[in-house]
Amino acid sequence: MSALHTEEHWDIEIKPTESLFKLDFKSVWQYRDLLWLLVRRDFVAQYKQTILGPIWFFVQPLLTTLMYLLIFGRVAKMDTDGLPMIPFYLAGVICWGYFSESLTKTSDTFITNANIFGKVYFPRLVIPLSVVMSSLIRLGVQFSLFLVCWIYYLVSEKTMQPQWGLLWLLPILVVLMAGLGLGLGVIFSSLTTKYRDLRFLLTFGIQLAMFATPVVYPLSLAPEKYRWLIVANPFTSIIETFRFIFMGKGQFEWSYLAYSGVVTVVILIVGSMIFNKVEKTFMDTV
Amino acid sequence: MKKHAIEISNVSKLYRLGEVGTGTISHDLNRWWHRIRGKEDPYLQLGQENKRDSKGGEYVWAIKDVSFSVEQGEVLGIVGKNGAGKSTLLKLLSRVTAPTTGSIRARGRIASLLEVGTGFHPELTGRENIFLNGAILGMTKQEIKSKFDEIVEFAGVERYIDTPVKRYSSGMYVRLAFGVAAHLESEILIVDEVLAVGDAEFQNKCIGKMNDVSKKEGRTVLFVSHNMNAVKTLCTKGALIERGTLAATGDIQPIIDRYLTSDAQNTRVLSWSDADKPTKGEIELQHISILDSKGRLDNAFTTSDDVFVHVGYKLKEDLKDLRITASLLSYDGAVICCTSDFTFQDSARLRTKGEYESVLKIPGAFLNMGKYFIQVEIDIPRTKLYFKDITLEFMVDEVVENQLGVTINPKPPGLIHPILNWQINKR
Numbered sequence: 272m273s274a275l276h277t278e279e280h281w282d283i284e285i286k287p288t289e290s291l292f293k294l295d296f297k298s299v300w301q302y303r304d305l306l307w308l309l310v311r312r313d314f315v316a317q318y319k320q321t322i323l324g325p326i327w328f329f330v331q332p333l334l335t336t337l338m339y340l341l342i343f344g345r346v347a348k349m350d351t352d353g354l355p356m357i358p359f360y361l362a363g364v365i366c367w368g369y370f371s372e373s374l375t376k377t378s379d380t381f382i383t384n385a386n387i388f389g390k391v392y393f394p395r396l397v398i399p400l401s402v403v404m405s406s407l408i409r410l411g412v413q414f415s416l417f418l419v420c421w422i423y424y425l426v427s428e429k430t431m432q433p434q435w436g437l438l439w440l441l442p443i444l445v446v447l448m449a450g451l452g453l454g455l456g457v458i459f460s461s462l463t464t465k466y467r468d469l470r471f472l473l474t475f476g477i478q479l480a481m482f483a484t485p486v487v488y489p490l491s492l493a494p495e496k497y498r499w500l501i502v503a504n505p506f507t508s509i510i511e512t513f514r515f516i517f518m519g520k521g522q523f524e525w526s527y528l529a530y531s532g533v534v535t536v537v538i539l540i541v542g543s544m545i546f547n548k549v550e551k552t553f554m555d556t557v
Numbered sequence: 558m559k560k561h562a563i564e565i566s567n568v569s570k571l572y573r574l575g576e577v578g579t580g581t582i583s584h585d586l587n588r589w590w591h592r593i594r595g596k597e598d599p600y601l602q603l604g605q606e607n608k609r610d611s612k613g614g615e616y617v618w619a620i621k622d623v624s625f626s627v628e629q630g631e632v633l634g635i636v637g638k639n640g641a642g643k644s645t646l647l648k649l650l651s652r653v654t655a656p657t658t659g660s661i662r663a664r665g666r667i668a669s670l671l672e673v674g675t676g677f678h679p680e681l682t683g684r685e686n687i688f689l690n691g692a693i694l695g696m697t698k699q700e701i702k703s704k705f706d707e708i709v710e711f712a713g714v715e716r717y718i719d720t721p722v723k724r725y726s727s728g729m730y731v732r733l734a735f736g737v738a739a740h741l742e743s744e745i746l747i748v749d750e751v752l753a754v755g756d757a758e759f760q761n762k763c764i765g766k767m768n769d770v771s772k773k774e775g776r777t778v779l780f781v782s783h784n785m786n787a788v789k790t791l792c793t794k795g796a797l798i799e800r801g802t803l804a805a806t807g808d809i810q811p812i813i814d815r816y817l818t819s820d821a822q823n824t825r826v827l828s829w830s831d832a833d834k835p836t837k838g839e840i841e842l843q844h845i846s847i848l849d850s851k852g853r854l855d856n857a858f859t860t861s862d863d864v865f866v867h868v869g870y871k872l873k874e875d876l877k878d879l880r881i882t883a884s885l886l887s888y889d890g891a892v893i894c895c896t897s898d899f900t901f902q903d904s905a906r907l908r909t910k911g912e913y914e915s916v917l918k919i920p921g922a923f924l925n926m927g928k929y930f931i932q933v934e935i936d937i938p939r940t941k942l943y944f945k946d947i948t949l950e951f952m953v954d955e956v957v958e959n960q961l962g963v964t965i966n967p968k969p970p971g972l973i974h975p976i977l978n979w980q981i982n983k984r
Contacts, residue, residue: 280664281662281663281664282659282663282664282665282666283652283658283662283664283665283666283667284661284663285649285650285652285655285656285660285661285662285663286655286656287655287656287657287660289656301695302692302694302695304598304696304697304698305689305693307698308688308692308698309689311685312678312681312685312689315680315681315685316678316680316681319680319721320680362729387676387693389648390653390669390676391651391653391668391669391676391693391694392651392652392653392667392669393693393695409803415782449617464684465585483971493956551654552654552655553654554648554653554654554836555572555573555654
């Protein structure tokens with residue numbers, strides 16, 4: 272009986288393990304509506320029953336920027352490459368904020384969604400993708416805040432020299448940030464299904480990593496001897512390039528940027544391989 | 558010949574019991590070391606039969622070597638005791654987790670309804686949740702839009718559609734969730750125990766909808782339930798899962814009978830295989846069962862039903878004055894009455910060699926609602942005792958008729974609740 276059918280077409284085949292590299296982008300595409308709805312859900316549900324609603328998007332980076340201004344600018348008197356402090360810190364805060372939010376939220380993918388994952392099948396990759404996308408909306412809103420502030424300083428103070436010719440790099444920077452957040456988040460989420468220890472590592476790891484990235488200081492301030500350490504961080508060139516485009520100061524090097532690109536691609540590939548392996552059976556261990 | 562919608566071949570699933578803890582990393586390393594050297598996973602061999610009530614090793618086969626296929630448009634009922642592996646099988650089918658060995662192939666989309674309301678977000682409104690839930694179950698936005706009105710009507714929540722679902726009653730919640738799932742356009746629908754929730758009217762609606770889905774639209778449905786009445790009305794074919802293995806497949810009625818007669822599931826019947834029929838002296842017991850008037854085993858009794866106790870036995874020699882006694886006991890063991898097939902009529906005193914069945918009829922409109930025991934004893938009075946205290950039990954589920962007419966009132970007091978004659982005389 273079954274021999275008769277073996278050569279026919281089957282839509283779904285469920286087998287124990289599939290190859291590491293078989294990533295099912297086709298089915299992710301089939302579920303694109305779900306992706307948009309999840310992004311919408313994140314966005315809508317987050318601010319239900321709040322009075323200020325999406326204004327909270329502005330409050331957080333503004334307060335953080337003011338905090339840095341006081342501590343690192345006024346108290347520690349750290350140099351900002353001669354740039355006005357507010358746009359300098361704000362640029363770092365929103366870029367780092369986007370990365371760290373994407374990373375922490377995607378790293379919880381399996382644990383927070385175990386309830387849904389345990390009941391129905393859909394391509395698991397949809398969830399981390401939706402997280403990165405809804406954070407992207409947040410980044411967009413916060414970026415407009417940065418633009419307003421930047422224009423103000425551009426007109427009132429003449430210290431910034433925007434590099435208009437490099438503006439096309441901006442979307443690439445966003446893709447790199449999203450890719451790094453997604454890739455690392457996916458790796459962490461896959462590993463935490465079995466070993467929850469990594470969650471603790473991640474929460475303070477991100478805080479520490481911020482200081483290994485030129486968020487509150489310019490790269491030029493780092494001592495020559497240890498600069499390679501900070502440059503080795505793929506996020507460094509992203510922030511430096513961002514600042515260079517808008518303010519004309521910063522260590523912009525094509526090689527640094529290319530390095531970040533390569534690292535991002537490697538992390539994404541490794542991440543999707545691990546994710547692919549774990550998503551089939553994680554329900555048994557989560 | 559119809560095409561197969563699903564083919565399951567040699568599917569097994571190994572689970573590790575206990576906590577996932579420090580042992581995990583060493584097992585993982587050991588597994589990896591074996592794989593590098595091209596050897597089989599050492600823990601696969603440790604797997605044991607899925608028996609929940611006996612102690613054993615850490616690894617258990619929740620499902621072991623299950624193979625069967627389902628035809629397109631068929632409604633397959635999967636029955637089995639708690640922990641037999643039904644849900645694991647459904648999880649494998651709905652791709653929640655992957656099998657350890659074996660493969661499953663299917664034609665068309667599989668949508669599963671393992672628990673209603675999956676992915677409902679309490680803060681979102683009914684409308685938003687219909688779209689979100691539909692998308693999680695695999696529908697496109699366009700499909701949901703075209704079915705939206707139907708879903709809302711089915712669930713009966715028009716008025717609350719723009720209210721966050723956290724304000725819904727649990728019944729409304731379930732209705733809405735089932736509505737979404739039932740209107741899926743998947744070729745294969747998997748339903749697990751959803752009927753346990755919701756009121757009777759809604760349950761009938763669900764069964765009706767599932768019937769439509771399979772009969773009118775020709776879709777395949779896999780249905781898991783402990784409610785044998787629902788299984789019987791819905792399903793044409795059945796699969797019985799026992800301790801992780803497939804015990805039987807085929808038409809639904811024999812499957813249900815076998816499930817109900819399987820060990821300790823229900824003691825409305827005692828039967829034995831040829832080898833171990835209890836035998837004492839000249840008598841071999843064949844079966845004892847409590848059936849309804851149509852000879853069915855799975856039907857629930859109501860107070861108006863006649864209850865039949867069948868005692869089947871074989872006499873190897875002629876016997877005189879044999880007596881089959883049945884005692885009716887209440888749920889707490891109190892003897893309500895005692896009755897036997899003993900007869901003093903001369904011609905009937907002798908039972909010649911052969912097979913017999915003594916049938917006791919407990920008339921309708923006699924018992925109350927509740928659980929009763931029947932104790933069977935076989936003897937020759939003052940001479941010889943053959944069998945004693947063979948106990949069966951049965952339930953009377955509802956009061957349907959008494960002096961008040963047809964009613965579903967609360968249980969009346971008393972061990973029995975016969976309808977007796979009253980005369981009202983005016984002086």
